[in-house]
Amino acid sequence: MGRATWESIPPKFRPLPRRDNIIVSRALAATASESTTGTRTVFCDSLAAALAAAAESKRIYIIGGAQLYNSVLELAASPAGAGLDVRVLMTQVARADGSEIACDTFFTGFVPTQWQKQSHADLVRFLDNEAIEVPQGKVVENDYEFEFTYWTKRTDAN
Numbered sequence: 270m271g272r273a274t275w276e277s278i279p280p281k282f283r284p285l286p287r288r289d290n291i292i293v294s295r296a297l298a299a300t301a302s303e304s305t306t307g308t309r310t311v312f313c314d315s316l317a318a319a320l321a322a323a324a325e326s327k328r329i330y331i332i333g334g335a336q337l338y339n340s341v342l343e344l345a346a347s348p349a350g351a352g353l354d355v356r357v358l359m360t361q362v363a364r365a366d367g368s369e370i371a372c373d374t375f376f377t378g379f380v381p382t383q384w385q386k387q388s389h390a391d392l393v394r395f396l397d398n399e400a401i402e403v404p405q406g407k408v409v410e411n412d413y414e415f416e417f418t419y420w421t422k423r424t425d426a427n
């Protein structure tokens with residue numbers, strides 16, 4: 270995750286449990302790594318260093334924010350990222366009444382024409398975890414509707 274995302278998690282809830290927490294930040298890069306049971310917290314000054322720190326992991330989840338998402342997609346589209354098999358798990362949120370939501374952060378690196386939305390069954394297969402229940406289709410909660418979606422890069426996209 271990027272520094273802003275790390276800092277947005279209240280200190281009592283971080284590091285996120287039962288997983289390695291790898292934070293990309295030039296400002297925090299000198300912070301010492303820590304390990305507690307089932308959790309390792311590592312600070313890296315670049316995306317490349319963060320990916321190297323996670324090299325042993327079967328799967329790496331990039332959990333934001335916008336800057337880091339955009340960096341990863343940029344890397345994956347470049348020759349240096351040729352070995353990365355990037356998938357996008359995206360929650361699409363809208364107001365139930367169709368009115369606009371004011372936003373201040375944008376996922377500009379995601380160009381929908383370059384990606385193929387996959388089925389709910391593919392999403393469940395990808396997660397490969399029976400403990401996770403993923404609602405299918407749009408869910409309405411209070412004034413909002415949301416949908417969990419799964420995207421793979423189109424093979425004919427550059």
Ligand SMILES: NC(=O)c1ccc[n+]([C@@H]2O[C@H](COP(=O)([O-])OP(=O)(O)OC[C@H]3O[C@@H](n4cnc5c(N)ncnc54)[C@H](OP(=O)(O)O)[C@@H]3O)[C@@H](O)[C@H]2O)c1
Binds near residue numbers: 273295314316337374
């Ligand atoms: N909807 C979502 O999925 C989601 C997920 C997470 C967060 N968020 C929200 O998004 C907002 C944060 O987004 P953001 O784009 O401002 O923050 P961000 O990507 O979490 O953090 C930005 C900072 O991370 C470091 N960073 C990011 N990419 C880097 C790279 N390639 N190389 C080196 N350092 C890099 C830099 O830290 P330094 O300045 O220290 O160098 C940069 O200033 C928060 O409001 C958060 O709550 C949303």
